Amino acid sequence: MADVAIPRAKPQMSEASAWTQLKYNRNWLGFWFMVPAMAFLIFFLAYPLGLGIWLSFTDTRIGRVGHFIATENYEWLWDDSIFWLSVFNTLLYTFVASAFKFAIGLYLALLLNEHMPFKAMLRAMVLIPFIVPTVLSALAFWWIFDSQFSIISWSLKHLGLINQNINFLGDTTWARICVIFANVWRGVPFVAITLLAGLQTVSPSLYEAATLDGATRWQNFRYITYPLLTPIIAVVMTFSVLFTFTDFQLIWAMTRGGPVNATHLMATLSYQRAIIAGQLGEGAAISSAMIPFLLAAIMVSWFGLQRRKWQQGESND
Amino acid sequence: MTDLPASKVDLKSVISAPSRVDNSEGMSYLQSVPRRLVTLYLPLTIIVVVLLFPFYWMALTSVKPDEQLLDLDKYNPFWTWNPTFKHFHKLLFESYYPHWLWNTMYVAICATVLSIVASVFAAYAIVRLRYKGANLVGGLIFLAYLVPPSILFIPLATVVYQYGLFDSPLALILTYPTILIPFSTWLLMGYFKTIPFELEECALIDGASRWQILVKIVVPLAIPGLISAFIFCFTLCWNEFIYALTFLQSTSNKTVPVAIVNEFVDGDIYRWGSLMAGALAGSLPLVILYAFFVEHYVSAMTGAVKE
Numbered sequence: 023m024a025d026v027a028i029p030r031a032k033p034q035m036s037e038a039s040a041w042t043q044l045k046y047n048r049n050w051l052g053f054w055f056m057v058p059a060m061a062f063l064i065f066f067l068a069y070p071l072g073l074g075i076w077l078s079f080t081d082t083r084i085g086r087v088g089h090f091i092a093t094e095n096y097e098w099l100w101d102d103s104i105f106w107l108s109v110f111n112t113l114l115y116t117f118v119a120s121a122f123k124f125a126i127g128l129y130l131a132l133l134l135n136e137h138m139p140f141k142a143m144l145r146a147m148v149l150i151p152f153i154v155p156t157v158l159s160a161l162a163f164w165w166i167f168d169s170q171f172s173i174i175s176w177s178l179k180h181l182g183l184i185n186q187n188i189n190f191l192g193d194t195t196w197a198r199i200c201v202i203f204a205n206v207w208r209g210v211p212f213v214a215i216t217l218l219a220g221l222q223t224v225s226p227s228l229y230e231a232a233t234l235d236g237a238t239r240w241q242n243f244r245y246i247t248y249p250l251l252t253p254i255i256a257v258v259m260t261f262s263v264l265f266t267f268t269d270f271q272l273i274w275a276m277t278r279g280g281p282v283n284a285t286h287l288m289a290t291l292s293y294q295r296a297i298i299a300g301q302l303g304e305g306a307a308i309s310s311a312m313i314p315f316l317l318a319a320i321m322v323s324w325f326g327l328q329r330r331k332w333q334q335g336e337s338n339d
Numbered sequence: 340m341t342d343l344p345a346s347k348v349d350l351k352s353v354i355s356a357p358s359r360v361d362n363s364e365g366m367s368y369l370q371s372v373p374r375r376l377v378t379l380y381l382p383l384t385i386i387v388v389v390l391l392f393p394f395y396w397m398a399l400t401s402v403k404p405d406e407q408l409l410d411l412d413k414y415n416p417f418w419t420w421n422p423t424f425k426h427f428h429k430l431l432f433e434s435y436y437p438h439w440l441w442n443t444m445y446v447a448i449c450a451t452v453l454s455i456v457a458s459v460f461a462a463y464a465i466v467r468l469r470y471k472g473a474n475l476v477g478g479l480i481f482l483a484y485l486v487p488p489s490i491l492f493i494p495l496a497t498v499v500y501q502y503g504l505f506d507s508p509l510a511l512i513l514t515y516p517t518i519l520i521p522f523s524t525w526l527l528m529g530y531f532k533t534i535p536f537e538l539e540e541c542a543l544i545d546g547a548s549r550w551q552i553l554v555k556i557v558v559p560l561a562i563p564g565l566i567s568a569f570i571f572c573f574t575l576c577w578n579e580f581i582y583a584l585t586f587l588q589s590t591s592n593k594t595v596p597v598a599i600v601n602e603f604v605d606g607d608i609y610r611w612g613s614l615m616a617g618a619l620a621g622s623l624p625l626v627i628l629y630a631f632f633v634e635h636y637v638s639a640m641t642g643a644v645k646e
Contacts, residue, residue: 055464059520059524062453074490074493082497129382157580162397166396168611212640
């Protein structure tokens with residue numbers, strides 16, 4: 023424990039002046055040390071978070087102070103088919119992309135965990151999509167999925183699989199597939215490398231023992247790897263779901279919500295309504311509508327962590 | 340082994356080859372070479388190629404002459420024999436690109452330094468001073484980490500406007516720490532916990548103040564953690580998009596990601612070369628940084644998750 027300062031401070035406490043208390047008392051010292059971080063988080067995080075919820079109950083526009091209009095924004099959104107389309111898109115995007123990220127990421131982690139030459143270099147290379155700014159790689163995808171000069175269309179045509187260029191970002195279904203693909207592409211390295219870190223804590227002797235007992239590779243995975251990885255999977259997937267759900271940049275760089283709103287997520291729709299159209303109140307209502315979903319994701323993470331404590335059989339300090 | 344250290348992730352070993360795994364072949368001798376080819380090398384190659392192809396394509400596009408970019412039938416699109424630096428030339432001398440690069444770097448460095456300083460204090464106070472309510476504050480900071488920028492940008496835009504910071508780099512320097520502080524505090528808390536108490540106790544007995552302990556003992560010992568936090572925060576800043584898009588307006592003030600999306604995307608059919616050159620030039624600094632500090636990256640990434 024960090025009770026080091028106590029024995030020295032306590033006897034003086036009664037007669038110490040207010041100034042010495044401010045300098046040596048643990049709680050006061052802690053307070054001073056927290057000031058910079060707290061100032062940032064309160065002024066630019068907690069306050070805007072509350073302000074956002076307040077704005078969603080007003081009719082604020084850019085350059086005009088709003089008035090309280092109760093739940094009118096929400097009622098308006100309730101009847102707005104584009105809003106519901108964006109909710110559907112967001113859920114679809116999140117679930118499909120996260121499922122693929124998890125499956126491919128776990129598979130890649132298992133592959134990278136094998137013994138092979140150039141292992142370190144491979145692992146370093148795999149992480150590159152995560153390092154490069156999302157917008158810039160999204161632009162590369164924009165070019166790869168170009169309607170006329172797409173390299174994918176060209177290759178497929180030369181392989182004789184299709185006769186015409188695929189209109190990747192102009193067709194609603196294709197556009198959804200493309201943005202989900204780009205998101206998976208960017209998210210897989212993160213999932214893979216963090217799960218790999220978890221995999222390396224699994225003792226090889228477990229596999230040896232299981233193999234001696236006649237376990238197949240699948241059984242090895244199902245009854246050793248997977249249970250031991252569950253806690254880290256819970257955390258990684260919560261993060262992944264959270265950031266996919268609130269994704270903005272990838273969509274904005276690739277499709278800006280088009281074609282016919284097929285790829286509009288809640289984040290992009292709120293940007294469009296609030297900043298471009300100037301309806302701050304309505305935009306704030308859309309982004310506030312994301313909060314319940316985020317809370318649900320955080321709860322999942324919380325229970326994932328609880329389970330880890332229970333598995334380790336110790337307090338998690 | 341009965342008690343499995345399920346969460347004690349050996350950070351360094353993820354990238355740099357760990358002795359335990361690498362010296363022995365493990366059980367891989369149980370598999371024949373052809374089988375390994377199909378179950379391991381083939382899928383791995385496919386995944387790595389898919390992961391790296393966009394970068395190859397970006398790089399190739401940025402050095403291809405315009406006519407080859409659009410004529411896919413006459414030239415093999417996968418390679419070019421006469422690379423040109425025309426697009427880069429256009430980027431560097433006929434656009435604001437150097438300006439944008441400088442803006443990005445300036446904002447990223449200032450915001451990162453601010454956040455690291457604030458996080459060092461906060462993490463030290465939470466882990467070592469253990470003031471009343473420290474655990475609660477730690478939990479709140481973790482929650483702050485989970486608040487995404489896309490629900491904050493609208494109210495923040497009004498705040499930024501009220502403070503008169505609109506269209507100034509200062510708006511970004513002050514708002515980015517809200518993303519960075521929770522992350523780096525959480526990361527540094529993990530590092531500070533590994534520093535033995537005995538060192539601090541000795542220093543306290545010798546009459547050091549808390550400030551001296553922090554500056555002369557804790558921070559020097561946590562340098563690897565600081566480097567991890569610094570690099571990761573820097574990358575996050577560079578990557579940030581929605582705040583920069585919302586708070587900045589004039590062309591010369593923009594950061595690279597925003598500027599490329601807004602300024603280069605016009606009706607010009609020949610834009611692809613310079614667009615990709617811009618994307619490549621915007622990614623290279625981070626990739627180079629990454630190449631030098633791979634281990635720190637990984638420990639930052641896994642460190643934030645493991646806590």
